[in-house]
């Protein structure tokens with residue numbers, strides 16, 4: 514395996530008496546898609562919150578490209594190439610899709626307010642370049658035809674894709690997806706699988722949380738399984754599917 518881009522070492526997160534994450538270690542390389550699965554409440558979203566900086570870990574270390582980001586702010590992590598989507602849709606309903614994606618781009622290419630107000634030449638050039646990139650991203654996600662619609666007017670599946678597009682606008686090296694296929698029908702899930710594979714092909718490391726095993730088995734090279742905050746397995750899809758501890762804790766017979 515190439516040098517891992519994201520390294521998580523012995524992460525703990527306690528909420529009062531609840532140990533949501535216990536001793537989680539995980540590595541993801543550039544161009545790798547890793548699945549994070551487990552029962553409801555097993556600590557998947559908390560893990561993503563810790564890695565993205567939404568929450569601070571009680572203990573442990575997070576390295577991005579060899580750099581310790583354990584105490585970095587969300588903004589610093591985004592600037593270093595870490596982006597995520599949320600389990601619940603988080604969009605500005607009145608914004609057009611294009612403006613929503615531009616918002617993601619702005620977190621990366623910050624232009625000084627004064628330049629924006631006086632519309633200097635460099636601002637106009639940067640603005641035009643960002644609009645073109647945002648449109649390219651919407652095209653990549655199959656959303657270009659609705660680029661000027663308000664985010665509230667598109668389907669929930671399209672809103673999920675828009676969250677991914679906004680995250681991609683920050684030009685991440687590592688992308689964390691928390692249940693990106695929630696509420697999607699089979700055809701939409703298949704499209705999402707394609708998109709995740711194409712994101713990987715761009716050299717991005719992807720961590721995907723998902724309950725839908727079809728999607729996970731199809732796109733992931735490796736799958737980590739959480740149960741009660743602890744990693745109980747980490748292997749290829751076929752290894753994980755055949756693991757008695759995973760079957761017992763999560764897969765059961767219905768998956």
Ligand SMILES: Nc1ncnc2c1ncn2[C@@H]1O[C@H](COP(=O)(O)OP(=O)(O)OP(=O)(O)O)[C@@H](O)[C@H]1O
Pocket residue numbers: 528531532533551552553554555556557558559560600
């Ligand atoms: N902000 C919080 N305050 C207190 N407890 C929390 C908080 N966030 C999560 N928890 C608890 O931590 C545990 C792990 O929750 P988490 O949301 O990470 O699970 P999950 O694996 O993402 O579950 P799901 O599949 O339902 O999304 C749960 O017991 C949950 O109640």
Ligand SMILES: [Mg+2]
Pocket residue numbers: 557558559600
């Ligand atoms: Mg969750």
